[in-house]
Amino acid sequence: MQLGLFDTLRSKPIRLPVAPHGSVLHAASDPDFTFRLPHPRMVWDRAEIEVHRHEDGMWMWSASFMADSEGSSYRVGPKWGKFAETREDALFFAVEELEARIGKKAGSDAALILKWLNALKDNPEAFK
Template identity: 60%
Template structure:
Protein backbone atom coordinates (compact mmCIF):
# COMPACT_ATOMS: atom_id res chain seq x y z
CA UNK A 1 0.00 0.00 0.00
CA UNK A 2 1.11 3.55 -0.62
CA UNK A 3 0.14 6.78 1.10
CA UNK A 4 0.86 10.41 0.42
CA UNK A 5 3.56 11.71 2.70
CA UNK A 6 1.42 14.73 3.50
CA UNK A 7 -1.83 16.23 2.33
CA UNK A 8 -3.67 19.47 2.97
CA UNK A 9 -7.29 19.93 1.96
CA UNK A 10 -8.93 23.34 1.84
CA UNK A 11 -12.63 23.95 1.28
CA UNK A 12 -14.88 26.94 1.54
CA UNK A 13 -17.67 26.62 4.10
CA UNK A 14 -21.20 27.82 3.35
CA UNK A 15 -20.57 30.79 5.69
CA UNK A 16 -17.76 32.01 3.40
CA UNK A 17 -14.90 31.06 5.70
CA UNK A 18 -12.24 28.57 4.69
CA UNK A 19 -11.72 25.21 6.42
CA UNK A 20 -8.70 22.94 6.26
CA UNK A 21 -7.61 19.44 7.11
CA UNK A 22 -4.20 17.82 7.35
CA UNK A 23 -2.80 14.35 6.97
CA UNK A 24 0.74 13.05 7.18
CA UNK A 25 2.47 9.68 6.95
CA UNK A 26 6.18 9.35 7.53
CA UNK A 27 8.87 7.49 9.40
CA UNK A 28 6.50 4.78 10.68
CA UNK A 29 3.89 7.22 11.96
CA UNK A 30 0.98 9.24 10.75
CA UNK A 31 -2.13 11.15 11.57
CA UNK A 32 -4.80 13.36 10.17
CA UNK A 33 -8.46 14.12 9.70
CA UNK A 34 -10.84 15.11 6.91
CA UNK A 35 -12.04 18.64 6.40
CA UNK A 36 -15.26 19.54 8.20
CA UNK A 37 -16.90 22.26 10.24
CA UNK A 38 -17.00 20.00 13.30
CA UNK A 39 -13.27 20.59 13.85
CA UNK A 40 -13.80 24.35 14.20
CA UNK A 41 -10.86 25.18 11.97
CA UNK A 42 -11.83 28.30 10.04
CA UNK A 43 -9.84 31.06 8.37
CA UNK A 44 -10.80 34.31 6.67
CA UNK A 45 -8.86 33.57 3.47
CA UNK A 46 -7.67 30.53 1.53
CA UNK A 47 -4.07 31.62 2.07
CA UNK A 48 -4.63 31.84 5.84
CA UNK A 49 -6.16 28.36 5.88
CA UNK A 50 -3.14 26.99 4.02
CA UNK A 51 -0.77 28.74 6.42
CA UNK A 52 -2.57 27.36 9.48
CA UNK A 53 -2.61 23.86 8.01
CA UNK A 54 1.12 24.04 7.25
CA UNK A 55 1.84 25.25 10.79
CA UNK A 56 -0.27 22.40 12.19
CA UNK A 57 1.77 19.74 10.41
CA UNK A 58 5.02 21.53 11.21
CA UNK A 59 4.17 21.51 14.90
CA UNK A 60 3.64 17.76 14.78
CA UNK A 61 6.76 16.91 12.77
CA UNK A 62 9.22 19.51 14.04
CA UNK A 63 10.87 17.11 16.50
CA UNK A 64 10.85 14.04 14.27
CA UNK A 65 14.36 13.29 13.02
CA UNK A 66 13.45 11.06 10.07
CA UNK A 67 14.28 11.91 6.47
CA UNK A 68 10.63 11.70 5.40
CA UNK A 69 9.72 14.31 8.02
CA UNK A 70 12.42 16.57 6.60
CA UNK A 71 10.93 16.21 3.11
CA UNK A 72 7.48 17.17 4.41
CA UNK A 73 8.86 20.13 6.36
CA UNK A 74 10.65 21.38 3.23
CA UNK A 75 7.39 21.09 1.28
CA UNK A 76 5.53 23.04 3.95
CA UNK A 77 8.14 25.79 3.86
CA UNK A 78 7.70 26.09 0.09
CA UNK A 79 3.91 26.33 0.51
CA UNK A 80 4.23 29.08 3.09
CA UNK A 81 6.50 31.03 0.72
CA UNK A 82 4.22 30.45 -2.29
CA UNK A 83 0.64 29.63 -1.23
CA UNK A 84 -0.49 29.51 -4.86
CA UNK A 85 1.60 26.32 -5.25
CA UNK A 86 -1.27 24.36 -3.67
CA UNK A 87 -4.08 24.55 -6.20
Protein backbone atom coordinates (compact mmCIF):
# COMPACT_ATOMS: atom_id res chain seq x y z
CA MET A 1 0.00 0.00 0.00
CA GLN A 2 1.45 3.34 -1.06
CA LEU A 3 0.68 6.21 1.29
CA GLY A 4 -0.21 9.65 0.01
CA LEU A 5 0.76 13.00 1.51
CA PHE A 6 -2.17 13.15 3.96
CA ASP A 7 -2.04 9.43 4.79
CA THR A 8 0.98 9.99 7.03
CA LEU A 9 -1.35 11.77 9.48
CA ARG A 10 -3.12 8.46 10.13
CA SER A 11 -2.16 5.86 12.67
CA LYS A 12 -1.16 2.56 11.12
CA PRO A 13 -3.82 -0.15 11.03
CA ILE A 14 -3.54 -2.71 13.80
CA ARG A 15 -3.45 -6.16 12.23
CA LEU A 16 -3.85 -9.23 14.41
CA PRO A 17 -3.86 -12.84 13.18
CA VAL A 18 -7.21 -14.10 11.92
CA ALA A 19 -8.99 -16.10 14.61
CA PRO A 20 -10.69 -18.96 12.69
CA HIS A 21 -13.25 -19.46 15.45
CA GLY A 22 -13.47 -15.79 16.41
CA SER A 23 -16.64 -13.72 16.39
CA VAL A 24 -18.32 -11.38 13.94
CA LEU A 25 -21.43 -9.29 14.44
CA HIS A 26 -24.56 -11.44 14.52
CA ALA A 27 -26.99 -11.13 11.62
CA ALA A 28 -29.50 -9.42 13.91
CA SER A 29 -26.93 -6.81 15.01
CA ASP A 30 -26.24 -3.66 13.05
CA PRO A 31 -22.73 -2.23 12.83
CA ASP A 32 -22.26 1.32 14.08
CA PHE A 33 -21.84 2.59 10.50
CA THR A 34 -22.61 1.02 7.13
CA PHE A 35 -21.69 2.55 3.79
CA ARG A 36 -23.40 1.03 0.75
CA LEU A 37 -23.21 1.42 -2.98
CA PRO A 38 -26.49 -0.23 -3.98
CA HIS A 39 -27.00 -2.16 -7.17
CA PRO A 40 -29.94 -0.74 -9.15
CA ARG A 41 -31.43 -4.12 -10.12
CA MET A 42 -30.00 -6.84 -7.87
CA VAL A 43 -30.71 -7.52 -4.20
CA TRP A 44 -27.04 -7.21 -3.26
CA ASP A 45 -24.96 -4.07 -3.07
CA ARG A 46 -22.14 -3.32 -5.47
CA ALA A 47 -20.03 -2.50 -2.43
CA GLU A 48 -20.46 -2.31 1.34
CA ILE A 49 -18.23 -1.13 4.15
CA GLU A 50 -19.07 -1.79 7.81
CA VAL A 51 -17.36 0.13 10.62
CA HIS A 52 -17.97 -0.92 14.22
CA ARG A 53 -16.47 -0.09 17.61
CA HIS A 54 -15.06 -3.09 19.46
CA GLU A 55 -15.58 -3.46 23.20
CA ASP A 56 -11.94 -2.44 23.77
CA GLY A 57 -12.57 0.94 22.10
CA MET A 58 -10.74 0.17 18.85
CA TRP A 59 -12.60 0.39 15.53
CA MET A 60 -13.02 -2.59 13.17
CA TRP A 61 -14.02 -2.67 9.51
CA SER A 62 -15.19 -5.02 6.79
CA ALA A 63 -15.09 -4.39 3.05
CA SER A 64 -17.27 -6.34 0.60
CA PHE A 65 -17.99 -6.01 -3.09
CA MET A 66 -19.69 -7.61 -6.09
CA ALA A 67 -18.28 -6.32 -9.37
CA ASP A 68 -19.40 -7.78 -12.66
CA SER A 69 -18.87 -11.55 -12.27
CA GLU A 70 -16.84 -11.71 -9.06
CA GLY A 71 -16.84 -10.47 -5.51
CA SER A 72 -16.23 -11.21 -1.86
CA SER A 73 -18.04 -10.49 1.35
CA TYR A 74 -17.46 -10.78 5.09
CA ARG A 75 -19.10 -9.41 8.22
CA VAL A 76 -17.31 -6.97 10.55
CA GLY A 77 -15.88 -8.48 13.72
CA PRO A 78 -12.74 -9.10 15.77
CA LYS A 79 -12.30 -12.47 14.02
CA TRP A 80 -10.53 -10.77 11.11
CA GLY A 81 -7.99 -8.87 13.23
CA LYS A 82 -8.55 -5.54 11.43
CA PHE A 83 -8.46 -2.64 13.88
CA ALA A 84 -7.89 1.12 13.75
CA GLU A 85 -7.61 3.78 16.45
CA THR A 86 -10.39 5.97 15.02
CA ARG A 87 -13.55 5.36 13.03
CA GLU A 88 -12.23 7.66 10.29
CA ASP A 89 -9.10 5.54 10.04
CA ALA A 90 -11.20 2.36 9.91
CA LEU A 91 -13.19 3.78 6.98
CA PHE A 92 -9.99 4.86 5.24
CA PHE A 93 -8.43 1.39 5.62
CA ALA A 94 -11.63 -0.28 4.38
CA VAL A 95 -11.52 1.94 1.28
CA GLU A 96 -7.85 1.07 0.76
CA GLU A 97 -8.66 -2.64 1.11
CA LEU A 98 -11.43 -2.48 -1.51
CA GLU A 99 -9.26 -0.47 -3.88
CA ALA A 100 -6.54 -3.12 -3.62
CA ARG A 101 -8.97 -6.02 -4.05
CA ILE A 102 -10.71 -4.50 -7.05
CA GLY A 103 -7.38 -3.40 -8.49
CA LYS A 104 -7.38 -3.03 -12.23
CA LYS A 105 -10.53 -5.05 -12.88
CA ALA A 106 -12.27 -4.04 -16.05
CA GLY A 107 -16.00 -3.52 -16.10
CA SER A 108 -18.59 -0.91 -15.35
CA ASP A 109 -19.31 -2.14 -11.80
CA ALA A 110 -15.61 -1.96 -10.84
CA ALA A 111 -15.37 1.56 -12.26
CA LEU A 112 -18.44 2.70 -10.30
CA ILE A 113 -17.11 1.17 -7.09
CA LEU A 114 -13.73 2.87 -7.50
CA LYS A 115 -15.44 6.22 -8.13
CA TRP A 116 -17.59 5.70 -4.98
CA LEU A 117 -14.50 4.78 -2.94
CA ASN A 118 -12.73 7.94 -4.08
CA ALA A 119 -15.69 10.00 -2.85
CA LEU A 120 -15.59 8.26 0.56
CA LYS A 121 -11.86 8.53 1.17
CA ASP A 122 -10.98 11.40 3.51
CA ASN A 123 -14.59 12.64 3.48
CA PRO A 124 -15.20 14.43 6.79
CA GLU A 125 -18.95 14.30 6.16
CA ALA A 126 -19.06 10.48 5.85
CA PHE A 127 -20.11 9.89 9.47
CA LYS A 128 -22.80 12.60 9.63
